[in-house]
Amino acid sequence: MAAAGGWPSSAPPLRACFLPLLLLVASFSPAPTLAAARSSSTPKKPAAFPAVAPLHLQALKRQRASGVGIVAAAADGSGSGTADGTAAKKPFTAHYLAQELDHFTFTPNASTVFLQKYLVNDTFWRRPAAGGGGGGDGAGPLFVYTGNEGDIEWFATNTGFMFDIAPKFNALLVFIEHRFYGESKPFGNDSYKSAETLGYLTSTQALADFAILIRSLKKNLFAEAAPVVVFGGSYGGMLASWFRLKYPHVTIGAVASSAPILQFDYITPWSSFYDGVSQDFKSESLNCFSVIKGTWDVLDERGSTDKGLLDLSKLFRACKTVKYAYSIRNWLWTAFSYTAMVDYPTPANFLENLPAYPVKEMCKIIDGFPAGADILEKAFAAASLYYNYTGDQTCNKIEDGDDPHGLDGWQWQACTEMIMPMTVSNESMFPPSSFSYDERSDECFESWGVRPRPHWITTEYGGYKIDKVLKRVLKNISSSIIALVTEKGAHHLDFRSSTKGDPDWVIEQRRQEVDIIQGWIDQYHQDMAETSS
Numbered sequence: 001m002a003a004a005g006g007w008p009s010s011a012p013p014l015r016a017c018f019l020p021l022l023l024l025v026a027s028f029s030p031a032p033t034l035a036a037a038r039s040s041s042t043p044k045k046p047a048a049f050p051a052v053a054p055l056h057l058q059a060l061k062r063q064r065a066s067g068v069g070i071v072a073a074a075a076d077g078s079g080s081g082t083a084d085g086t087a088a089k090k091p092f093t094a095h096y097l098a099q100e101l102d103h104f105t106f107t108p109n110a111s112t113v114f115l116q117k118y119l120v121n122d123t124f125w126r127r128p129a130a131g132g133g134g135g136g137d138g139a140g141p142l143f144v145y146t147g148n149e150g151d152i153e154w155f156a157t158n159t160g161f162m163f164d165i166a167p168k169f170n171a172l173l174v175f176i177e178h179r180f181y182g183e184s185k186p187f188g189n190d191s192y193k194s195a196e197t198l199g200y201l202t203s204t205q206a207l208a209d210f211a212i213l214i215r216s217l218k219k220n221l222f223a224e225a226a227p228v229v230v231f232g233g234s235y236g237g238m239l240a241s242w243f244r245l246k247y248p249h250v251t252i253g254a255v256a257s258s259a260p261i262l263q264f265d266y267i268t269p270w271s272s273f274y275d276g277v278s279q280d281f282k283s284e285s286l287n288c289f290s291v292i293k294g295t296w297d298v299l300d301e302r303g304s305t306d307k308g309l310l311d312l313s314k315l316f317r318a319c320k321t322v323k324y325a326y327s328i329r330n331w332l333w334t335a336f337s338y339t340a341m342v343d344y345p346t347p348a349n350f351l352e353n354l355p356a357y358p359v360k361e362m363c364k365i366i367d368g369f370p371a372g373a374d375i376l377e378k379a380f381a382a383a384s385l386y387y388n389y390t391g392d393q394t395c396n397k398i399e400d401g402d403d404p405h406g407l408d409g410w411q412w413q414a415c416t417e418m419i420m421p422m423t424v425s426n427e428s429m430f431p432p433s434s435f436s437y438d439e440r441s442d443e444c445f446e447s448w449g450v451r452p453r454p455h456w457i458t459t460e461y462g463g464y465k466i467d468k469v470l471k472r473v474l475k476n477i478s479s480s481i482i483a484l485v486t487e488k489g490a491h492h493l494d495f496r497s498s499t500k501g502d503p504d505w506v507i508e509q510r511r512q513e514v515d516i517i518q519g520w521i522d523q524y525h526q527d528m529a530e531t532s533s
Contacts, residue, residue, distance in 0.1 A: 091163060092119040092156055092175065097216065099179070101186055101200055103208035114186035116209060118217075119156050119175040121163065126170035128222050139226035140170035141521055142218065144251070146210055146243055148236035149410045152177035152184075155236065158350050160497025162231060165514055169521070172226075176213055178206050178239075180409045191409075195450050198412045204460065206239060211247045227524045229517060233257040233492035235410075235418075242461045253520040255513065257492035263420040264457050267464060270435055271425040277340040278429040280359050288363035288382075292336060293429040295379045299325055299332075302376070316380050319395035327399045333430065335383035336362075341491045346501040350491075353389045356501065361385055415444035419454040 095118050102110035129138035143162050148155055156175040166173055177184040180201040185191040192198060210230075218224045228251045232240030237259025244254035262268045269275075282289040302308045303325020313321045316328055338351055343359045355361050362382045369378050387396060414420075419440065424433040441451045458464065494509050 090153070090157075091123075092121045092153075092173070094119055094153075096183075097213050099184075099209055099212065103205060103212070112186075114179070114184065116179065116184045116213065117152060117177040117182060118213060119152060119173075119177075121166070121173040124167045124170055125172040128226075137225055139221075139223040140172060142214070142223070142226055142228045143169070143171045143173050144210070144214060144228055144230045145173075145175040146206075146230050146232040146236050146239040147176050147178040147181070148232070148234060148239075149178060149181055149413065151182040153182070155233070159231070159233065159495045161495045161510065164498050165517075168514065169517070172221075172223075174214075174217065176210055178236075179209055192412070195448050198409070198448070199450075201409055201412055201416075203239065203242065203413075203417060203457075207243050207246055210239075210243060211250050214250055225528065227252045227521055229253045229255065229520065231255045231257075231495070232259065233495050234259065237261075237492065245461060252524045253517065255517065257495050260420065261461070262463055263422075264463055265421075265455060267458075270421045270423040271428070273422055274337070274424045274428045274430050277337050278427065280340045280343060281336070281363060281429060284360050285363040285367050288366045289429050291366050291375060291378050292382075294375055295332065296329065296431045298375055299329055299379075303328065312376075313398075315376060316398060317395050318398045320399065322398050324399075331396070331398045332379055332383050335386040336429075339386050343490045344493055344496070345490075345503050345506070346499050348496070350496075352386055354386065355389065358385060412448065415440075415448055416450065416452050417456045419452050419457075 096115040097118065098113045099116040100110065101112040101114060124140075126138065126140035143166065145152075145155065145159060145162065152175050159175075162171075162173055165171070179186065180191055180198070186200060187193065187197045190197060214228060218226060218228075230240045230243050230251045230253070232238070232254070234257075237256035238261050240254040241256040241259055241261050244251055260268075263273075278289065281292060299312070303312055303322075309322055309325065312318075312325065312328055316322075316331070318328075322328060339354070339358045339362060342348065342350055342354065343357060344350075344354070346356050348354055362385050365382045365385060366378045369381075387393065410418075419437070421435045421437075423435050424430045426432050437454050440454075445451050493506060494513065498507070498510065
């Protein structure tokens with residue numbers, strides 16, 4: 001995983017594994033995913049999306065008695081406006097479901113409820129046929145995004161692919177926020193207080209949340225026969241994959257983009273991510289690669305004294321004098337690794353505002369310096385493309401930076417079950433580093449008072465020889481696996497909105513994904529018809 005978020009890695013090529021019931025699109029990069037999500041007409045407000053489903057009424061009464069209100073009103077879908085003051089209409093409405101805190105025990109606290117946020121767009125949805133007996137005959141499919149480690153609106157507005165294909169499928173779009181992120185915090189501002197509260201932040205609880213919300217929503221919409229396809233990118237893609245495996249009765253398929261489900265145990269080489277990032281820069285310019293590789297020792301040497309730290313603070317235009325050279329190192333490291341992850345072929349602002357092919361542009365900056373220029377000036381100028389491409393930042397928050405997308409909870413997940421070993425090899429442009437399960441365990445115990453379960457994910461969801469496992473699990477439906485390999489991929493690029501500047505290979509990949517999804521839905525309806533007859 002990258003240091004600041006739940007964005008794991010995979011091998012350099014963009015590799016897509018297609019099963020008729022599980023689609024894995026794994027890109028070279030590890031991060032999550034702003035071209036705004038689009039639809040061809042103004043979204044209308046849903047007419048039948050109860051904000052609170054009729055679940056566990058006794059628990060709701062207890063919550064109300066204790067003074068905790070349940071929000072039953074959906075948002076009107078209007079945005080607060082754009083930067084230039086014009087009105088911005090969001091392509092979804094917000095709703096809230098009363099969700100149980102613990103799905104797997106019957107302790108007194110288990111039935112405590114919290115409000116889980118989800119977003120809906122029904123602009124193109126084909127509603128159930130009238131007089132169909134309430135089973136949802138004729139209803140269009142539900143396309144459900146399994147939320148990542150952040151604000152769900154951030155992910156929804158960066159998953160334009162779902163909005164682009166909704167008209168073809170007459171699909172209802174649903175984006176579910178992950179517990180403990182965004183507005184879906186079971187203990188409010190105290191949710192990250194200690195292991196006592198954070199203990200309910202697990203992938204298995206999140207998957208159960210998704211299952212309950214989907215089933216409740218389908219029932220409330222009289223669409224219980226409508227097929228469900230789940231989507232997810234990065235950690236959300238991991239969840240989509242695991243959801244298909246754990247809840248095959250709820251979803252007919254999963255589209256999992258840049259989902260590093262094999263970045264556990266010893267399945268994937270631990271150095272693969274940073275080797276891939278380094279190769280990305282090296283393929284653009286050997287000089288660019290060499291400059292970045294030589295930066296770290298110079299930075300450590302200059303930052304070894306108080307005067308050196310003061311000089312570095314001025315050079316890197318820090319808002320406050322930095323206390324540690326390591327902070328600048330992390331700042332640069334993030335810029336280079338995240339730029340590689342979002343090396344999109346068109347301008348985007350998913351993480352930061354960036355031009356098309358930002359790795360190429362970074363290397364142009366480095367290569368443009370005259371011979372003999374200060375190596376740290378080169379590194380700073382390149383990193384500024386990531387942090388300040390628009391030129392509106394007067395200084396850099398190198399220490400004590402903010403968390404604009406609400407990713408803080410990931411630190412807990414990375415210390416409990418999401419143990420994804422990553423190392424840096426000598427061939428990388430980053431300083432070599434190793435990984436130790438024992439050291440990670442001690443660090444996590446010091447931070448949270450708990451020790452990780454490093455092999456829980458592969459125990460719960462599998463991983464080793466997963467292709468053979470999937471064939472066995474799905475043999476009654478299909479045994480075929482189709483692999484697509486794209487060499488120029490970036491972090492779940494296929495999930496972004498289509499643009500005029502999209503290269504042909506992205507257009508082709510999305511076309512194939514649409515065809516596969518269509519096949520899933522056609523097969524589902526055929527099976528349903530055969531069962532009925």
